[in-house]
Amino acid sequence: MAKPRLTPLIESLPAMVPFVGPEALVRARGKPFRARIGANENVFGPSPRAIAAMAEAAAGNWMYADPESFELREALAQFHGVDRANIVVGEGIDGLLGLTVKLTIDPGDTVVTSNGTYPTFNFHVAAAGGRLVRVPYRDDRQDLGALLDAAIAEDARLLYVCNPDNPMGSFWQADKLQELIAALPDGLLLCLDEAYCDTATAMQPLAFDVGNSQVIRMRTFSKAYGLAGARIGYAVGEAGLIAQFEKVRNHYGINRVGQIGALAALGDQAYLADVVGRIDRARGMLGDIALRNGLQPLPSGANFVAMDCGHDGAYARRVLDGLLARDVFARMPGTAGLDRCIRVSCGTDADLDVFAAALPQAIADADAE
Amino acid sequence: MAKPRLTPLIESLPAMVPFVGPEALVRARGKPFRARIGANENVFGPSPRAIAAMAEAAAGNWMYADPESFELREALAQFHGVDRANIVVGEGIDGLLGLTVKLTIDPGDTVVTSNGTYPTFNFHVAAAGGRLVRVPYRDDRQDLGALLDAAIAEDARLLYVCNPDNPMGSFWQADKLQELIAALPDGLLLCLDEAYCDTATAMQPLAFDVGNSQVIRMRTFSKAYGLAGARIGYAVGEAGLIAQFEKVRNHYGINRVGQIGALAALGDQAYLADVVGRIDRARGMLGDIALRNGLQPLPSGANFVAMDCGHDGAYARRVLDGLLARDVFARMPGTAGLDRCIRVSCGTDADLDVFAAALPQAIADADAE
Structure with missing residues (x-):
């Protein structure tokens, strides 16, 4: 047949x-x-304001959302003190992880992660034919030093760190992450998944440095903002790196109601x-x-x-x-x-x-x- | 640097x-x-029922949508007289086109389309490194015979036909499509983009034949159903082919409100x-x-x-x-x-x-x- x-x-x-x-x-x-x-x-x-905005947006769902997510990106840029060109919106962090892998990994290229952290990242690496090197946890935390050593030893193109970590909940303070970032070898991209950062009240937040093209940071409206169903994640990074997503992302992939809800939620701090x-x-x-x-x-x-x-x-x-x-x-x-x-x-x-x-x-x- | x-x-x-x-x-x-x-x-x-369902769903947007889209797929299966296993839901047809390309095209593999039809398909082929062969229109219609000839001559893996066509609006009746399908060579997948089929009142619809793994058909809630902002498309095909999408799709990519709206819209024929x-x-x-x-x-x-x-x-x-x-x-x-x-x-x-x-x-x- x-x-x-x-x-x-x-x-x-x-x-x-x-x-x-x-x-x-x-x-x-x-x-x-x-x-x-x-x-x-x-x-x-989510914020009652977000709920109201989404309910009101239902009738307007005959229109595509703005494929540039201009208003949401503008609001996020102001919120984080970066430029709109430093932000790309995606269908949740999951979607952006897939795109990040697509930008950097050809079959056989090496990716380093911790053995047991967020498996959807691994799913995307597998779909790209990437070679996944898993580094053990140490005391239930991702072992930043061992991750860096592995990335260098294996000539990895992509290093995944989830902070705070899923599934263990542990996290590293900004100074430890800064040490890691300072030591990144040329040719390595650090993908910092910060889905849970907004609830980490004891965590010193890492400042944004969008001049550094070796770090891309993933944020979401799915967790603290209470909009998991909306599928609105975003990545923050150096403008030249963020621009690469235009080559591969689903430009009309973001739903209108979710985007409107995220904007309202962001506005209700x-x-x-x-x-x-x-x-x-x-x-x-x-x-x-x-x-x-x-x-x-x-x-x-x-x-x-x-x-x-x-x-x-x-x-x-x-x-x-x-x-x-x-x-x-x-x-x-x-x-x-x-x-x-x-x-x-x-x-x-x-x-x-x-x-x-x-x-x-x-x-x-x-x-x- | x-x-x-x-x-x-x-x-x-x-x-x-x-x-x-x-x-x-x-x-x-x-x-x-x-x-x-x-x-x-x-x-x-969209249907007032869909608007009401989406407005009501706003408060529940703290929950992820069912990643299997079970209810929507079940309803679609019944509507089309196929099985749930013949249907995969995606972030609009655009998203599903990207996945279809990912399933079939490695860099250098050949894809055939009409010169001037839906460009987002070409965008996805480019992102996969595919070699795109463009066949001229004939009398403002996609030239099915020439498309088939080109696919055979070029050993294409994927053939794209948009019916009715965007941007010309022209369409082929079921008998002509059946002739094309009957002549597909082994190793070629026909991707039939039917985004506009629901408004083609003069078009004899092509029956579903989900026993044939060489045809995948794309449908959407964005056009006749009036839910462009919801980003709910779906593909109908042979179960073994549809199962392949599980390897590459963003399992949590579908937004909850849109999915609920699509289900309600489908129910209001x-x-x-x-x-x-x-x-x-x-x-x-x-x-x-x-x-x-x-x-x-x-x-x-x-x-x-x-x-x-x-x-x-x-x-x-x-x-x-x-x-x-x-x-x-x-x-x-x-x-x-x-x-x-x-x-x-x-x-x-x-x-x-x-x-x-x-x-x-x-x-x-x-x-x-």
Whole structure:
């Protein structure tokens, strides 16, 4: 039978799915979750101003969004103290990670990441035929020195650092990142995924230096801004590097309602500050629940807490399964060493009550097996 | 100064922008358009049910959309009489065109298209390093026989046909497409872009044959359904081929509000029928305006009309510039031969009044130069 020809790379790839969504789990379970605290969404939601702007924008959805995202980029540029030419908007950070890989990686080119950090980045590297070098975590943190050493030793073109880290929640302060940046060899691009930076109240923020073409920083409206469904991420970098995205991005890929919502959310920093406070409080409550149940909460700058279950991956998986069976949607790291933990997103008080009730039972189940 | 390494392909590409948006024109002009009839949007808007669903969905935008688009795919499958596994949802057809190219084209591989049809497809081929073979139009239609001959002679992996065609509006009936499909050589994929099929009231629709892995068909909610801003397109094809998209697509690229709006719009076929009637009427009125002004409207199945200005590209450009100067946003083909035309999208009666008043003045300007 006649058929199309796919590229050898595509033929060689497994059909990997980075993350199974909670909706698929609900369909398989046949019943809804009582607490949706597994995808690091912001249960407190976006600014009421953003909600109102999006609701009002619905009728105008017959129009394409501005493919240049001019107004949003202008507002972001002012907010960050950079120029519009330093910013490109994409379909979430996920989309921008794919484009960054496309700009830099040919089949066989080397990419360095930490073994167990955000897997969607790896997904894009695989789709580009890149050679992925994974550096182990050290004390549940990405090991900046070892990452740099590996990038130099392997002549990598791209180095991925997630700060704060997903799935562990750990983060590096600005001075450590500046040391890394100062040491980057010629020909290496550092992709700094800062999806969770807005909730990292204890983290000293790294200043923007858009004169440095070796660093590209990823930001999103999906986390602290509460607009995961809007798919609005952006990258900040040197203008010449940002201009390269014009060659490969889906110019009409950004949805109109999301773009309008993001602009309104950015304009409501008072609401953001309030939400970050609530996330910080929930983070503390999650830590307390963990401790009360004999789990060790890891320090987190993100809107989730990784909890060390104190045993191996099979044990943590049993705890997680016990939570899922009790209608709590949570997740866990998939990588050996990290997989002694479960990962629970910040929730409303009601969400945390459900979690607090389910956790001891899930642990009892895990212990009993 | 140290810098990152881009791939040789990226370094070689020009920073091509497929379409400048009307917002950029408005910023350059410093005043709004009175008629936005240049981007083939649906001025009549989406179903009120879709608007209501999207407005209601705004508050839930803190959640990611289902990355499997299960409900929308299920509804589309039932609507088209295919299986969910035959459908993949993407960020508009544009996004899916990019993925289709990624699945099939390595640098140097050959792609065949018509010289002057939808340029965003070419943009994606360029970004993949594909070798693009352009076949001339014949009588303002894509020349199916010549396209097939070229694909065979050049050992192409991918053949693009836009039906109805953008920018000319012409279309082929199902029997002619079936002849093409029956003659496709092994190893060739036909990408049939049917963005405008829903408004082609005189076109006999091609039945779906999802047993054939050599044809992939692109559909969208951007045109007849009036949801251009939502960025919801989908591809229909053989299940094994559709499954390949899982290897490369941005799994969390689809925005939640748009997905919900598309589902509601699909469910309101009575509204769609009504809108298609209004588009058909506007198409007729555009033709009448053209004829009254000595321009020849081309038969169109799309939600726009190409109007032959009867002279060369420079003349049509003057007519278009005259329209833009009179606050009418329209466009024109960029390719020699086709560029004797301007292209005007269906508008409201008010839009068409503005156009009807501006056109004779624009023609007078063009004649005077």
